[in-house]
Amino acid sequence: MALPPIDPTDIDALLRRVLELSVPLHDAIAPFDEPGARYELDGAPGVAFFQRDAGDVIGHVSGSPSPMLMPPLDELRxxxxxxxxxDxxxxxxxxxxxxxxxxxxxxxxxxxxxxxxxxxxRRAARVRALDEEDGQHDPDLQPLDAALRAWxxxxxxxxxxxGDETWPAILELVFPTDRYSKYVPWEGTAGETAKVPGS
Structure with missing residues (x-):
């Protein structure tokens, strides 16, 4: 069942919606849960949307989120x-x-x-964690597949x-076309399939 629409100008509603989407997906990144760790954001993040068309050509758009978004998003962690x-x-x-x-x-x-x-x-999603090298390349998509990547x-x-050394944490949602027509319960392992919550 779809989640009810929200007012895009209501930052509190937006952040609540982010949690409604992210919490059910945590099992996909649970292998990265690290006791005693403390990671700090250090630099400009980015997001890219990729789509391979029927002619087998990948197009993409990318950019950085508003700097005003990052502090409240960081607090959501x-x-x-x-x-x-x-814990x-x-x-x-x-x-x-x-x-x-x-x-x-x-x-x-x-x-x-x-x-x-x-x-x-209308599509199931796969969650992929990428290393820095893989994150520099286009995703491996079949025609009409799409992917949303954040670093x-x-x-x-x-x-x-x-010290001051930084590195990018990179995660990707891949949406294959017409390969999973039914709701797939989230099993919690990176690479498994699931419908995005609320879709």
Whole structure:
């Protein structure tokens, strides 16, 4: 059942919707739950939408979210972890990109502009965690497949020896075309399939 529409100008409603989308997907990034870790956002994140057309050509649009969005989105990390029952001393390096992906899905204007509302509403999704090398290349898509990718530069604040070194946590939602016609319950492992919650 679809989630009710929200006012895109209501930031609190938008953030609640992000959590409604992200919490059911946490099992996909649970392997990155790390006791004693503390990751800090350090740099400009980015999002890219890819789609392979019927002529087998990949097109994409990309950009950075508004800097005003990142502080409240960063604050959602603890709320998300509390809702999924993770201990207070646990952080997850791939939670920031998951929240950013869900923000793009939750925002009615952005989702409609990219066509994400239609795609997420009728296709199952796969969650992929990418390393830095894979994140520099287009996703492996079949004709008419689509993917939404987010990358967030992080600094491991719990590792003093890391200094100011940053690295990107990269997560991707892949929407294959007409390969999964039924609702697939989320099983919680990266790479498994599920309908985006609320679609």
């Amino acid at each position: 603890r709320r998300h972890l509390d809702l999924v029952g993770v 207070a001393n646990v952080d997850n390096s791939h939670l920031p990109p998951l929240l950013l992906l869900c923000c793009y899905l939750a925002d009615p204007d952005t989702s409609s502009k990219l066509g994400l509302d239609e795609i997420a509403g 967030v530069p992080l600094r491991a604040a719990h590792l003093p020896e890391a």
